[in-house]
Amino acid sequence: DAGITQSPRHKVTETGTPVTLRCHQTENHRYMYWYRQDPGHGLRLIHYSYGVKDTDKGEVSDGYSVSRSKTEDFLLTLESATSSQTSVYFCAISENSNEQFFGPGTRLTVL
């Protein structure tokens, strides 16, 4: 998976709890992305980063925040998890912003 890891790979949590997902890359790529994937909705961009401490919102950013303090790490936080945030979350990286390399995904269940 092009030097991308995501942790945890699976998580079950309860409504109202904060959750942080981690994406770690060893490729030194500039761009990093968080997507969620749900049946019938394809891939939807949550947030992305174009450098350390430089982030921007995607199309479904409400209820999510991100941080990138180092080139290799991009954290996604669900401030107060809701059942509608049950999904599979993918991190992706890119150097030239054309080809994106995806991580293995995190399956999150919010009860």
Place this chain on the structure above:
Amino acid sequence: QQQVKQSPQSLIVQKGGISIINCAYENTAFDYFPWYQQFPGKGPALLIAIRPDVSEKKEGRFTISFNKSAKQFSLHIMDSQPGDSATYFCAVPPERVGNNRKLIWGLGTSLAVNP
């Protein structure tokens, strides 16, 4: 917001047949048209991509056809195999303004190739 319309949503093909998936876009400021392939339980991976200065690109059994005037591009899988069963996504990059380096994705096509 730029839209990308992908069709069909699902496709069943017999082994050895041709699979065709289409994408239509709205804007013109694109320089790269990729197709991604995703197997169950995995993240998407780049399958093949084309630049708008050519009308067709072939890599093995996979071909992208690009029609700039119609604002459409399609993926053709020749001699489809059961191992091609996956979800396929098209994507387009929007106009590169500032730090905007996002891809706009189609909703995906689930392909099943029957043996």
